[in-house]
Amino acid sequence: MNRSFSWKTVILLSALAIFMIFYPKIVDSYFLHLTVATFLAMIMASSWDILARTGQVSVGQAGLFGVGAYTAALLYQRVHIPPVLGMLAGAILATVVAFFLGYLTLRLRGIYFAITTIAFAEALSVIWLMTPRITGGAMGVSTPPLFNGNREQAYYLILIILALVIFVVWLIESSRLNFAFTAIRENEEVANVMGINPTRYKVLAFLISAFFTGFAGGFYSHYNTYIIPYEVFGLGISIACLVMPIFGGLYTIAGPIIGTILIKAIEEYLRVTFSYGHQIAYGLILVVVVLFMPEGLLGLWKRKIFPLFKQPHRV
Amino acid sequence: MTLLRVKDLSKHFGGLTAVQNVSFEIHRGEIVSLIGPNGAGKTTIFNLISGVYTPDSGGILLDNEDLVGRRPFEVCQKGIGRTFQIMQPFPHMTVLENVMTSGLFGRVPKISMRQAEEETKELCQLVGLGDKQKAFPKNLTVADQKRIEIARALAIKPKLLLLDEVMSGLTPTETGEAIKLVRRLRENGTTIFLIEHVMKVVMGISDRVIVLHHGEKIAEGTSTEVANDPKVIKAYLGEKVEESEK
Numbered sequence: 001m002n003r004s005f006s007w008k009t010v011i012l013l014s015a016l017a018i019f020m021i022f023y024p025k026i027v028d029s030y031f032l033h034l035t036v037a038t039f040l041a042m043i044m045a046s047s048w049d050i051l052a053r054t055g056q057v058s059v060g061q062a063g064l065f066g067v068g069a070y071t072a073a074l075l076y077q078r079v080h081i082p083p084v085l086g087m088l089a090g091a092i093l094a095t096v097v098a099f100f101l102g103y104l105t106l107r108l109r110g111i112y113f114a115i116t117t118i119a120f121a122e123a124l125s126v127i128w129l130m131t132p133r134i135t136g137g138a139m140g141v142s143t144p145p146l147f148n149g150n151r152e153q154a155y156y157l158i159l160i161i162l163a164l165v166i167f168v169v170w171l172i173e174s175s176r177l178n179f180a181f182t183a184i185r186e187n188e189e190v191a192n193v194m195g196i197n198p199t200r201y202k203v204l205a206f207l208i209s210a211f212f213t214g215f216a217g218g219f220y221s222h223y224n225t226y227i228i229p230y231e232v233f234g235l236g237i238s239i240a241c242l243v244m245p246i247f248g249g250l251y252t253i254a255g256p257i258i259g260t261i262l263i264k265a266i267e268e269y270l271r272v273t274f275s276y277g278h279q280i281a282y283g284l285i286l287v288v289v290v291l292f293m294p295e296g297l298l299g300l301w302k303r304k305i306f307p308l309f310k311q312p313h314r315v
Numbered sequence: 316m317t318l319l320r321v322k323d324l325s326k327h328f329g330g331l332t333a334v335q336n337v338s339f340e341i342h343r344g345e346i347v348s349l350i351g352p353n354g355a356g357k358t359t360i361f362n363l364i365s366g367v368y369t370p371d372s373g374g375i376l377l378d379n380e381d382l383v384g385r386r387p388f389e390v391c392q393k394g395i396g397r398t399f400q401i402m403q404p405f406p407h408m409t410v411l412e413n414v415m416t417s418g419l420f421g422r423v424p425k426i427s428m429r430q431a432e433e434e435t436k437e438l439c440q441l442v443g444l445g446d447k448q449k450a451f452p453k454n455l456t457v458a459d460q461k462r463i464e465i466a467r468a469l470a471i472k473p474k475l476l477l478l479d480e481v482m483s484g485l486t487p488t489e490t491g492e493a494i495k496l497v498r499r500l501r502e503n504g505t506t507i508f509l510i511e512h513v514m515k516v517v518m519g520i521s522d523r524v525i526v527l528h529h530g531e532k533i534a535e536g537t538s539t540e541v542a543n544d545p546k547v548i549k550a551y552l553g554e555k556v557e558e559s560e561k
Contacts, residue, residue, distance in 0.1 A: 179415065179419050182408060186406060189367070194388075194421050196416075
């Protein structure tokens, strides 16, 4: 909850920004594609973590992702809305859906919200399959390649959105919202007696989370050019959203980012060597992290590894 | 002048009557104690006033404004601060952050982060946590954790402060300090309503004492009046042997 910026941070951030801007010139097209996929996952991981800060576990981010994806794709298919506007529309619609879902279920405490979110994503998937004339059904919807297949432009778009997400998380961390979110997570009853309206802040966190997840969905549909309900509403996406921040370290800016990089690296390696291996990896990582490193990689680094490099105090 | 007026308050949990037709008033600037044997309904009354429970019937008026049906955060913003009998600090927040949270959200109109931080620091000095602002609650003593509770309740600048057994579990020295603190708060204009088991404390600081037994108010008055009331003695010590055999 520290808001001061040191010169070191400013220089480091500027260097990172310049590197990111010239990044597409350095790497080849395939690696650029991997980077885009990784950034997309980072956006979803960070969005999930925003909601997790209020103590709510969403296992249905795929529902919001799918709403965003289909909104963008169908708007393009039916009325030829420009892709970026379609993504924005997807983000807004996901937020509206999250408002109704959150308003109804976030009053409940504990596991109910998590269960409802799973049901929500699954229900959407079924609805999509049953209404093929509106939604394209099991055949899915296809759109032409984003920016005529120009990967560099897609990279810059997703980079901007990622930067925006990180900025929003930073804003949350340095504002009074951080106090409200943390207080609700630690003890909702006490937070309530101290003047915090728990439902309001949980819904707010869910809305922010939904907006970016919806945008990610819209981007995915255009970037991938083809979506089907099984995939965009699938449990796989919901699980990915939560494994990455848990692995990296919850309730931090860097945690979801680091977690995503490592998981994507593992996933890519396994994809080449061992099909569907990444799903096993997700499971294993979840078990190991929950049992042995509840604060994720960041916590492990801060508590166990970092002290090893420090000069021992001389007595 | 009346600050809090509680009228015919009742609350049942299933078949159990926790509070039955309780009425009382608390005047501005008073220190009032609520006493009674275990299970008498003292904490239930606090939970009813602070909005954690909704009463089955009856009224709660703060400055003539009805509080029945308001949720806890609204009651807090109306100016009622409370502590919990079992200390419940936020474990992953420092002392400063614990207290600041309350200041940031319990105050109407809202105050800035900077102002909240400054006020919190002053408050920590006042309750005796001045040098422990960066500590985490789990590393503090029971007495210091109770200080967090009090500081959090005070951070909303309450008109009425509800203290639920803040002195229990403290050493005699710590109790002495806590009594001084309560007196100082009253001098600063806070009205205090407290639940207490330590009779020495009740007798020493209360302007008035309300006695609860089986959810009903059985006596009310100055500490001397209450201490000599036969109904109170009966509730606490039981009947005399000859009487009960009659």
